[in-house]
Amino acid sequence: MSSTPLLELKKVGCYKQKGQPIFTDVNLQVNEGDIVVLQGKSGSGKSTLLKCISHLNTYEGEVVYRGQTPQSYGIPQFRTQVLYVPQRPSLLPGTPRDFLKAVSGFAVHKQSSAKAKAASTVSETLGFGSGEPDVSGHEAFAVAESWGIQKELWDRTWANLSGGEAQRIVLAIAVGLGTAEVLLLDEPTSALDSESSGKIEKHLVAEVKSPDSRLKAIVWITHSPEQGERVGTRFIRVTSGGVREETVDPGV
Numbered sequence: 643m644s645s646t647p648l649l650e651l652k653k654v655g656c657y658k659q660k661g662q663p664i665f666t667d668v669n670l671q672v673n674e675g676d677i678v679v680l681q682g683k684s685g686s687g688k689s690t691l692l693k694c695i696s697h698l699n700t701y702e703g704e705v706v707y708r709g710q711t712p713q714s715y716g717i718p719q720f721r722t723q724v725l726y727v728p729q730r731p732s733l734l735p736g737t738p739r740d741f742l743k744a745v746s747g748f749a750v751h752k753q754s755s756a757k758a759k760a761a762s763t764v765s766e767t768l769g770f771g772s773g774e775p776d777v778s779g780h781e782a783f784a785v786a787e788s789w790g791i792q793k794e795l796w797d798r799t800w801a802n803l804s805g806g807e808a809q810r811i812v813l814a815i816a817v818g819l820g821t822a823e824v825l826l827l828d829e830p831t832s833a834l835d836s837e838s839s840g841k842i843e844k845h846l847v848a849e850v851k852s853p854d855s856r857l858k859a860i861v862w863i864t865h866s867p868e869q870g871e872r873v874g875t876r877f878i879r880v881t882s883g884g885v886r887e888e889t890v891d892p893g894v
């Protein structure tokens with residue numbers, strides 16, 4: 643393991659508007675093997691912090707990934723490696739298969755069809771490039787299937803999937819892409835029953851522990867102290883003053 647942190651936040655602050663901080667002066671190092679559980683009251687700034695890390699929100703201070711700034715990787719490339727998985731995937735247009743094609747198209751040639759444009763808008767919003775490659779046999783299908791997602795759901799529109807189905811598919815895509823060294827998970831199992839949550843927790847913990855996996859660390863927002871205890875190796879509380887590390891999971 644190298645001595646450079648995988649990810650480092652230096653004096654990171656984010657504001658609703660000038661003079662109205664959501665949090666300020668956040669300093670945090672994330673190392674290989676960490677599953678950092680982020681807790682805090684509703685509205686304390688947990689999602690905002692993940693969006694700052696993935697460069698989806700403006701912020702002051704510095705985010706450093708493997709010793710370099712996001713800009714030095716190129717922001718779209720950085721976001722595939724430090725990958726934010728949003729809380730509400732059901733707001734996406736089209737079907738999960740469309741989305742998988744869009745996000746798999748990073749660095750693939752640009753296409754000009756209306757469908758490709760619509761897909762690339764979504765993918766670029768989430769920080770990926772554009773393109774529409776053949777995704778048959780993609781790892782995301784196998785991951786989703788192991789989490790109980792039937793094949794036909796990939797061709798249903800997001801709007802017609804249950805919250806839990808959409809949540810599992812988005813997460814399966816994030817994992818199946820195989821590009822991320824750090825996953826930033828925003829309440830990834832909030833819409834799931836405990837059995838489905840348990841499968842996902844075990845899968846993700848095993849990925850972080852496996853020396854063969856590209857995934858090296860997770861920052862994981864949860865409102866469940868029990869889930870935090872099951873998956874977490876470190877526990878961070880977000881408050882308006884910043885973040886503080888706690889030695890044991892304190893619950894919410």
Ligand SMILES: Nc1ncnc2c1ncn2[C@@H]1O[C@H](COP(=O)(O)OP(=O)(O)OP(=O)(O)O)[C@@H](O)[C@H]1O
Pocket residue numbers: 658659664682683684685686687688689690691
């Ligand atoms: N773009 C924005 N402009 C203004 N205020 C914002 C913006 N984004 C978030 N906020 C506010 O910042 C605060 C933190 O929001 P955030 O979503 O990060 O909280 P959270 O801790 O993730 O909450 P929850 O646990 O309810 O998901 C909230 O008061 C929210 O209303």
